[in-house]
Amino acid sequence: MSTTETNIRPDYDDEIQAIADYVRDTRIDSDLAFDTARHCLLDTLGCGLLALGYPECTRHLGPRFSGMEIQHGARVPGTEFELDPEKAAWDIGCIIRWLDYNDTWLAAEWGHPSDNLGGILAVADFISRRSVAKGVAPPTMRAVLEAMIKAHEIQGVLALENSFNRVGLDHVVLVKVATTAVVAHMQGATREQLLSAISHAWVDGQALRTYRHAPNAGPRKSWAAGDATARGVRLADIALRGEPGIPGALSAPQWGFYDVLFSKTNRDQAIKPEGERRFRRPREYGSYVMENILFKLSFPAEFHAQTACEAAVTLHDEVRDRIDDIEHIAITTHESAIRIISKTGELANPADRDHCLQYMTAVALLLGDLRAEHYADDFHADHPAIDRLRERMEISEDERYTRDYLDPDKRSIANAVQVFFKDGSSTDRIEVEYPIGHPRRRDEGIPALLTKFRRNARTRLDQHQYEALEEICTDPAQLDDMPVNDFMSQWKP
Numbered sequence: 001m002s003t004t005e006t007n008i009r010p011d012y013d014d015e016i017q018a019i020a021d022y023v024r025d026t027r028i029d030s031d032l033a034f035d036t037a038r039h040c041l042l043d044t045l046g047c048g049l050l051a052l053g054y055p056e057c058t059r060h061l062g063p064r065f066s067g068m069e070i071q072h073g074a075r076v077p078g079t080e081f082e083l084d085p086e087k088a089a090w091d092i093g094c095i096i097r098w099l100d101y102n103d104t105w106l107a108a109e110w111g112h113p114s115d116n117l118g119g120i121l122a123v124a125d126f127i128s129r130r131s132v133a134k135g136v137a138p139p140t141m142r143a144v145l146e147a148m149i150k151a152h153e154i155q156g157v158l159a160l161e162n163s164f165n166r167v168g169l170d171h172v173v174l175v176k177v178a179t180t181a182v183v184a185h186m187q188g189a190t191r192e193q194l195l196s197a198i199s200h201a202w203v204d205g206q207a208l209r210t211y212r213h214a215p216n217a218g219p220r221k222s223w224a225a226g227d228a229t230a231r232g233v234r235l236a237d238i239a240l241r242g243e244p245g246i247p248g249a250l251s252a253p254q255w256g257f258y259d260v261l262f263s264k265t266n267r268d269q270a271i272k273p274e275g276e277r278r279f280r281r282p283r284e285y286g287s288y289v290m291e292n293i294l295f296k297l298s299f300p301a302e303f304h305a306q307t308a309c310e311a312a313v314t315l316h317d318e319v320r321d322r323i324d325d326i327e328h329i330a331i332t333t334h335e336s337a338i339r340i341i342s343k344t345g346e347l348a349n350p351a352d353r354d355h356c357l358q359y360m361t362a363v364a365l366l367l368g369d370l371r372a373e374h375y376a377d378d379f380h381a382d383h384p385a386i387d388r389l390r391e392r393m394e395i396s397e398d399e400r401y402t403r404d405y406l407d408p409d410k411r412s413i414a415n416a417v418q419v420f421f422k423d424g425s426s427t428d429r430i431e432v433e434y435p436i437g438h439p440r441r442r443d444e445g446i447p448a449l450l451t452k453f454r455r456n457a458r459t460r461l462d463q464h465q466y467e468a469l470e471e472i473c474t475d476p477a478q479l480d481d482m483p484v485n486d487f488m489s490q491w492k493p
Contacts, residue, residue, distance in 0.1 A: 093118025179232025
């Protein structure tokens with residue numbers, strides 16, 4: 001038996017090389033992807049503006065230490081802060097994700113690819129302001145949009161058939177990897193530097209999903225993506241300073257990501273045979289994810305519950321005067337919703353409530369609406385009927401819903417709600433398979449997105465500002481050629 005290891009340095013893992021070469025070499029020429037990215041930019045930053053009204057969020061923002069000043073720092077939209085790019089990425093990512101209202105991607109893994117905008121915007125603004133100070137042409141928003149498309153693609157394609165949640169890892173691992181790759185490239189990384197940066201993102205130690213699930217759900221889930229996108233900025237910087245990479249970060253026997261963190265099957269948690277501990281990537285990187293991204297347009301709610309809330313709102317007029325007569329409520333859903341947001345018992349905090357299928361559906365039935373303030377402790381305390389309705393809910397899986405959820409040609413997120421009364425009568429069974437933010441409903445979705453932006457933006461900006469921003473973001477001729485520093489200056493209250 002050998003007592004030594006053969007120290008032959010391998011080539012970089014294929015998946016690390018594929019990400020690096022995509023970021024460096026692929027030219028995005030999809031008009032649909034760029035059009036969607038412009039709407040995504042507007043919607044995402046609008047979500048951040050709305051979050052600024054919540055002290056639980058804003059307490060995290062600002063310089064690391066009181067009194068710190070950064071020359072030509074990156075701006076945090078809706079605030080007065082000018083910060084170093086890493087902390088700015090943290091803050092932007094935090095406000096984007098705080099209310100669980102930005103875009104969503106659902107597959108074997110889920111996540112919110114616009115979380116990467118924290119790192120992208122912070123680095124782009126810093127580069128742009130520094131360039132102007134040096135008399136050099138700054139980058140334009142076209143570069144930001146392309147970085148968004150590529151970050152969406154990396155995160156979303158890796159999520160298609162690889163379930164990180166099944167082995168207990170949080171989806172923000174993909175935010176870290178995608179941000180690292182695109183912001184390293186934005187700063188002029190060589191191929192070797194890019195490979196190094198991506199490899200460090202994979203070996204960096206990954207977040208557990210504990211803070212998203214009962215009985216430990218809490219507000220960390222609202223800043224976890226900000227933390228991940230900021231870490232991507234840091235890792236890119238480390239690589240750009242010349243730090244060598246780890247070529248076998250994924251595949252190294254015993255020590256690599258696959259063996260340490262990805263060694264369970266996505267189905268039954270059994271240990272995989274050697275050779276199967278690999279990511280599956282069913283399509284090449286392109287612009288598929290941005291083109292098919294899901295927008296949260298009606299409710300600041302975990303996406304698996306969006307169609308349940310739509311169905312409940314439809315039933316509101318019929319049940320609002322008969323709440324005390326309800327015998328039970330049948331919610332039919334898909335497996336992923338049952339696994340991550342179906343819960344009973346006391347809900348400890350707003351973060352717990354906005355990841356509870358029963359709570360969100362109950363509020364929509366009672367009020368005919370669901371807003372961020374409906375998760376607050378005082379609101380919950382003032383509406384005891386919510387918990388009474390939760391106790392009467394029966395959750396079941398429709399296997400067709402689960403199949404269609406995973407079908408790449410459908411990607412439905414179906415729920416059905418039916419209310420049964422004590423006198424034996426019942427409502428119709430209201431089924432919604434595709435939420436309004438789904439690509440199949442884009443024609444009605446984009447006007448709703450713009451309405452959502454105006455509603456969110458007016459909480460922080462005056463009418464002239466948000467109307468100007470809407471015009472800029474929906475006009476390619478204005479937005480694409482605008483220097484990043486000029487664009488970011490538009491978001492100062």
